[in-house]
Amino acid sequence: MPRLALYALLVCLLAVAAAVVSFVQGSWLGIVWILLAGVASNMAWYYLRRARAGRGTSVTG
Numbered sequence: 001m002p003r004l005a006l007y008a009l010l011v012c013l014l015a016v017a018a019a020v021v022s023f024v025q026g027s028w029l030g031i032v033w034i035l036l037a038g039v040a041s042n043m044a045w046y047y048l049r050r051a052r053a054g055r056g057t058s059v060t061g
Contacts, residue, residue, distance in 0.1 A: 002051040008044035012037050 015037035022030035 002047050005044045005047035005051065008040045008047060012040035012044060015040060 015033045019030040019033035019037065022028075022033060
């Protein structure tokens with residue numbers, strides 16, 4: 001797994017945890033954390049797909 005995908009996945013998990021804490025405390029700031037988790041999830045998916053596509057095209061032989 002590419003390093004950038006791992007970092008984005010870590011940010012996604014931390015944002016989800018922060019959203020849960022915010023909602024438990026009664027704050028609506030959790031909505032921002034949910035949006036950040038969505039962006040980070042999309043970034044992780046993008047970097048993972050880009051690495052798989054790059055690996056597939058580089059093995060020509």
